[in-house]
Amino acid sequence: MRAVLWHQGEADNLINTSTSSYVNDLKFVINQARQDYGRNMPWVVARVSYGDFIGGIDEAIIAAQNQVISSTPNVYAGPNSDVIQVPRKRPPLDDPEGLHFDYDGLVDIANAWNNSLTDSFFQSAAPISASPSPTVSIACASNNTLKLTVDGNYPTVVWESGETGSTITKGAGVYRAKIKDALGNTFYSGQVRVSDAPIASIVDNRLPSVCIGSSLSLTSNYDNVTWLNQLTNTTAATTRTFSTTTAGNYSFSFRDVSGCDFVSNTLNVTVNPLPATPTIANEKSTTFCQGDNTTLRASSDNVQYNWSDGQKNKVVTIGHLALIF
Numbered sequence: 001m002r003a004v005l006w007h008q009g010e011a012d013n014l015i016n017t018s019t020s021s022y023v024n025d026l027k028f029v030i031n032q033a034r035q036d037y038g039r040n041m042p043w044v045v046a047r048v049s050y051g052d053f054i055g056g057i058d059e060a061i062i063a064a065q066n067q068v069i070s071s072t073p074n075v076y077a078g079p080n081s082d083v084i085q086v087p088r089k090r091p092p093l094d095d096p097e098g099l100h101f102d103y104d105g106l107v108d109i110a111n112a113w114n115n116s117l118t119d120s121f122f123q124s125a126a127p128i129s130a131s132p133s134p135t136v137s138i139a140c141a142s143n144n145t146l147k148l149t150v151d152g153n154y155p156t157v158v159w160e161s162g163e164t165g166s167t168i169t170k171g172a173g174v175y176r177a178k179i180k181d182a183l184g185n186t187f188y189s190g191q192v193r194v195s196d197a198p199i200a201s202i203v204d205n206r207l208p209s210v211c212i213g214s215s216l217s218l219t220s221n222y223d224n225v226t227w228l229n230q231l232t233n234t235t236a237a238t239t240r241t242f243s244t245t246t247a248g249n250y251s252f253s254f255r256d257v258s259g260c261d262f263v264s265n266t267l268n269v270t271v272n273p274l275p276a277t278p279t280i281a282n283e284k285s286t287t288f289c290q291g292d293n294t295t296l297r298a299s300s301d302n303v304q305y306n307w308s309d310g311q312k313n314k315v316v317t318i319g320h321l322a323l324i325f
Contacts, residue, residue: 001128004033004041005078005113009048009065010099013058022064027072036183042125044116045069046078052089052098057082076121079112134179136189140260145171146194156180172196195256198222198264203241209270215243216269218250225252230266247271275303283315293319 012022026045034040045068049061062082069077085105089095093102101109134154139147149167150157157166158178168175177189202208203217210216218227219241227236229248236242236250244250251266276299283295297315298305307316 001041001130002122003076003125004030004043005046006043007046007048007078007081009046009058009061010051010054012061013049013051014054017061017064019060019064019067022061023067023071026064026068030068030072030075037185038183039128040074041128043072043075044078044121044125045075046113046116047080047082050082050086050088050099052087054098074125076125077116079109079116081109081112084108084112131185131187133187134177134189136177136192138192138258138260140258141169143171144195144197144262145169146192146258146260148175148192150177150179150189154179154181170194195262196221198225198252198254198262200250200252200264200267202267208267209272210245211272211274213245213274215245217241217243218267218269220252220254220264222252222254225254227252244269245271275300278303278305291319293317 006026009022017025030043045065047062047065049058050056066077069075085101085108087098088100088102088105089098090102093100095102135151137149137151139149141147147167147169154166156164156179158164159168160176160178161168161170161173172194174191174193176191179187179189181187199221201219201221203219206216208216220227223240224238225240226238227242227250228234229236229246229250231248236244236248247270249266249268251264253261253263255261278298278300281297281299283297284293286294288294295315295317301314305312305314309316309318
């Protein structure tokens with residue numbers, strides 16, 4: 001911030017504020033603002049008092065503004081707007097209050113302000129950098145959560161997730177804190193993203209079981225993971241997707257950008273012995289007339305069937321010429 005630009009005085013003309021009252025009031029505002037902000041920010045005070053219907057220029061207000069400029073440290077002179085667009089009530093705006101600038105007047109007052117902010121002003125009025133945003137420390141917590149703590153001692157911390165206090169422990173989501181210091185200044189922390197929960201799943205949504213000699217593909221929702229078979233406490237793979245032929249309780253872990261390890265759910269994979277080779281029996285003759293059908297029944301229960309014509313049930317109906325197995 002370079003400076004506060006103060007442009008006010010017409011209302012004090014209207015209520016006949018004295019020079020001393022205006023000086024005291026404006027100095028109080030300047031000092032209080034600096035105290036609240038905690039910085040000695042520069043001020044630039046314009047000479048302002050004119051109104052068409054309030055007596056024109058108020059010399060008492062102008063004198064007060066000049067006194068504040070000359071007697072208050074780090075306060076600079078702004079433009080004299082009382083000589084711009086007089087009278088104020090004129091076409092095309094025709095301001096009924098006789099106070100406000102019209103379109104051309106706004107250009108004139110902008111130029112006047114620009115001219116008052118001279119090279120000398122910019123050399124003397126040191127800019128004030130914005131206070132740094134409070135930082136948030138991150139620590140690992142249990143159950144795929146992170147502990148977020150606003151660094152420093154602040155009387156008021158309100159998180160966008162609704163919690164209050166400097167520390168929260170949260171799972172997946174994006175979190176930011178609104179912070180007030182002892183002076184009432186408001187800050188916002190940077191956003192912190194807690195990673196989504198890791199999810200282990202089976203490719204093609206298959207059941208977590210296979211027969212001896214077959215494999216089952218497991219996959220994760222993250223790259224750079226480590227799969228663990230909890231039954232044997234051994235690493236099964238370090239790829240996003242892998243195939244296993246071994247029974248076990250499989251989960252994976254991954255390390256997020258904060259250096260914390262997140263652990264997935266567990267898939268309990270079983271390996272079943274091969275079922276007995278099923279036999280097929282026909283419940284009706286396999287020779288039939290057009291429009292009729294036959295019924296075939298497989299022998300085994302508790303297995304998944306896949307007939308050569310695409311049917312899936314243990315008992316199927318065939319109504320056409322075919323080689324069925």
